[in-house]
Amino acid sequence: MPVSFPTLDGRLAFRERPLRAHVMHQTWESLLFLHWRWDPADIQRTLPPGLHVDTFEGEAWLAIVPFYMRGIRPRFLPAVRGVSDFLELNVRTYVHDEQGRPGVWFYSLDCNQPLAVWTARTFFHLPYQHARMSAEASHGWIDYRCQRRGHSAESLFRYSLAETSPPAGPGTLAFFLAERYLLFSQTPRGIRCGQVHHSPYPLAEAALEAWDVNPLLQAGFSDPQRPPDHVIGSTGVDVAVYPLTA
Template sequence: MVVQAVAPPLRGAALSAQRWANLTFLHWPVEPDAVQRFMPAGVRPDVIDGVTYVALVPFQMRGAGPGGRLRVPYFGDFCETNVRLYSVDDEGRSGIVFRTLESDRLSTTLLARWGLGLPYTWSKMRAVHAGDLWRYTSARRWPRTGRHPLRSELTVRVGDPVEPTPLEVWLTARWGLHTRLAGRTVWIPNEHGAWPLHSADILGLDDDLVAGTGIPVTGEMLRPLFSPGVRTTFGLPIVVSR
């Protein structure tokens, strides 16, 4: 399946806009049948060469706010780490299904959980930059599962710019997300430019989040990628299934 690295333009009004900054993408293969239960009604795992993937993506949110232009100081700037799966609906709209979105901003966590049906959690987080090194840390505060908080720690050394492979374009060029909202499955479209991607070497990885969401990986990690980020705009939800 050919995926374009640049999004088609949004139609209609903008729901929100934000900048995703200083991301690291880590991907592992998973069996589609093993993650079907995590898909909302009317959605199935998106596959390429018979395989789908799970991603761990830590980054910094910058300038998030409603509409296409308004930025909200403080509330729109925070650290985030998400665990995501890849999805497609019967209309052929590909996207992402989030299993968790760790955030260090409680107000944003509550708004996104109750307003958009997204599984945001409140966590203690940091993203520290020193030269060509990035270190991301996260420890969940709420909602807790078990006696110990789920944690994630990742340190990478950022390398030279790279050209993405067709698989890496397929994984990163996602122009929407699927979620349940008010008892319905919806697809929320987004648009942004092509990702500027760099190589990344992992210097340390200790993560509970992927396993903690119940996703069994079945193979070796793909090559890590880093991006300084993109500015993105989300459109209004489109109903997929009731």
């Protein structure tokens, strides 16, 4: 079966709200996107059959993304104090399937809410990891810390976000990296696709004072031995989450 490749029209089409019912509400806040250029062949070797590395001008990208999760709740239930707000840090790359659908492949998702870890592993088959995490905001700066269970290394990201600017223009690198509305997961029934819906990210310049690559190393990648090649942030978006499909 020949492989289809994503088109710009196809990428834009997934911004539209799906016609089926969503299953969860989420809010993602104070996101920091740290991206490194990566060898596409190196990325491809890590992907399961049926997924293909997605590239921009021939280059693949690997990312660390720390952020706040707020108001997480099933569709018909209210948010719960002490349960619905937590932190998440993911390691991700960008892929497409054989139908040409562009999305995200997660290598790990560190989280400090045990119920969220169980839910994501059970119903979405995502590689969530238990972690001790904290985020303190002061004078416009966020000190974001993450230590995965069973690992001695603690990651520190110190960043600030400037005032937001318009969403990324279609066809730009920022659009390629940020505007992702599909994820893929490996399930007992094979690769499945999940979709989210939100308004396009309001992007913001991000100042970065501290960062490390521990999450990349934990995912099995080598140390890039350089700062991120692309840094951007977002104040956040409200999100509708949809169930996995084939």
